Amino acid sequence: MTLCGLLALAASLAQQIEAQSTTPLEQARALVRARTSADQAKSLLQQAIAADSRNPEPHFLLGQIYYAFADFNKAADEAQKAIALDDSKPGYHLLLGNALSGLLDSAGMFKKMSLARQIKAEFEHAAAEDPKSIPVRVALAEFYVQAPGIVGGSTEKAVDQVKQIAALDPVAGHFAMATVDVDQKKFAEAEQEYKAVIAADPRRAKAYVQLAFICIQQKRDSEAPALFTKAVEVDPDYLPGYFGVARSDLLAGQNLDEAERFYKKYLTRWPDEDDPGWANAHWRLGQVYEKQGKKDLAIAEWQEALRLTPNYKPAQESLKAAGK
Numbered sequence: 001m002t003l004c005g006l007l008a009l010a011a012s013l014a015q016q017i018e019a020q021s022t023t024p025l026e027q028a029r030a031l032v033r034a035r036t037s038a039d040q041a042k043s044l045l046q047q048a049i050a051a052d053s054r055n056p057e058p059h060f061l062l063g064q065i066y067y068a069f070a071d072f073n074k075a076a077d078e079a080q081k082a083i084a085l086d087d088s089k090p091g092y093h094l095l096l097g098n099a100l101s102g103l104l105d106s107a108g109m110f111k112k113m114s115l116a117r118q119i120k121a122e123f124e125h126a127a128a129e130d131p132k133s134i135p136v137r138v139a140l141a142e143f144y145v146q147a148p149g150i151v152g153g154s155t156e157k158a159v160d161q162v163k164q165i166a167a168l169d170p171v172a173g174h175f176a177m178a179t180v181d182v183d184q185k186k187f188a189e190a191e192q193e194y195k196a197v198i199a200a201d202p203r204r205a206k207a208y209v210q211l212a213f214i215c216i217q218q219k220r221d222s223e224a225p226a227l228f229t230k231a232v233e234v235d236p237d238y239l240p241g242y243f244g245v246a247r248s249d250l251l252a253g254q255n256l257d258e259a260e261r262f263y264k265k266y267l268t269r270w271p272d273e274d275d276p277g278w279a280n281a282h283w284r285l286g287q288v289y290e291k292q293g294k295k296d297l298a299i300a301e302w303q304e305a306l307r308l309t310p311n312y313k314p315a316q317e318s319l320k321a322a323g324k
Contacts, residue, residue: 035269056085072102090126097122116151205235279309
C-alpha cells in the first residue's frame with residue numbers, strides 16, 4: 001500500500017474510533033452545531049432520548065432541527081418537552097416562542113390571540129433568565145413591533161429592546177433596529193441601519209445580503225446582484241450570499257451553471273434563523289434545471305420542496321405546469 005493509501009486508512013480508522021468513543025447525543029450535538037445531516041442527527045437524538053428520558057437537551061436539539069425545516073408543530077412539541085424537564089434554560093423558551101410564532105400564519109383569529117400571549121410569555125421568560133441574550137431581545141423586539149396592543153405589542157417597547165441590544169453590542173443594535181424598521185415597512189430607515197453595520201464592520205456578509213433584499217423590496221433590483229456578490233467575497237462561509245447570487249443568475253437567465261452550483265452549496269447546511277428556507281432553495285434549483293432543459297431534475301427538486309414543506313405553493317404550481 002502506498003503512503004497516501006496508508007494515511008487515508010489511518011484517517012478513516014481515526015474517524016471510526018472517534019465516532020465510537022462519543023455518545024449519540026455528542027454526535028448529534030456536533031451535527032446540529034454544523035447544521036448538517038438532519039436525518040442522521042434526528043436518529044441520534046431519538047437514541048439519546050431512549051437512553052435517558054430525563055435529559056432535556058435531546059428534545060431541544062430535535063426541536064431546533066424541526067424549526068429549521070419549518071415544522072413548527074413538532075418544534076413546539078419538542079421545546080415543550082425540554083421545558084417540562086428543565087424550565088430554567090432561556091434557549092428552550094426562545095425556541096418555543098419562535099416555534100409558536102411560526103404557527104401564527106395558519107391560525108384563526110382567536111387562536112392567534114392565544115398564541116401571541118404564549119409567545120410573549122416565552123420570550124419574556126427567556127429574557128428574565130438571561131437579560132444579556134441578544135437573540136432573546138431581538139425576538140422580543142420583533143414580537144413587540146408585530147403584535148397588536150391588545151396582546152402587549154408596542155413600537156416603544158420594541159425600540160427599548162433595540163436600545164438594550166445596542167448597549168450590549170452596537171452592531172447587533174443596528175441589525176435589530178433594521179428588523180424593527182422592516183416590520184414597519186420603513187425600508188429607507190432599514191437601509192441606513194445596514195449601511196451603518198457595513199461602515200462599522202465591512203466584513204459582515206449578512207449586512208450586504210439584507211441590504212440587497214431591501215433594494216429588491218424598494219424595486220431597485222439592479223443593485224442587488226453586486227451586494228450578494230460582495231457578501232460572498234467578504235465571507236465565503238456565509239451561505240445566504242450564494243443563495244442571493246444564484247437568485248440573481250436565475251432571474252437574469254444567465255450563468256445557470258453557477259446558479260446550480262451555488263444553490264447546491266446553499267443546501268449543504270440547513271437554514272439558520274432568517275435564512276431562506278430549503279423548500280425555497282429546492283424550488284429555485286428546480287427552476288434552474290427547467291431553464292437548462294433538465295425536466296426530470298426540475299421535477300425532483302419541486303417534489304423535494306413539497307416533501308420539506310407540504311403545500312408549498314410555488315412548488316405546487318411548478319409541478320402543475322409540468323403536468324405533475
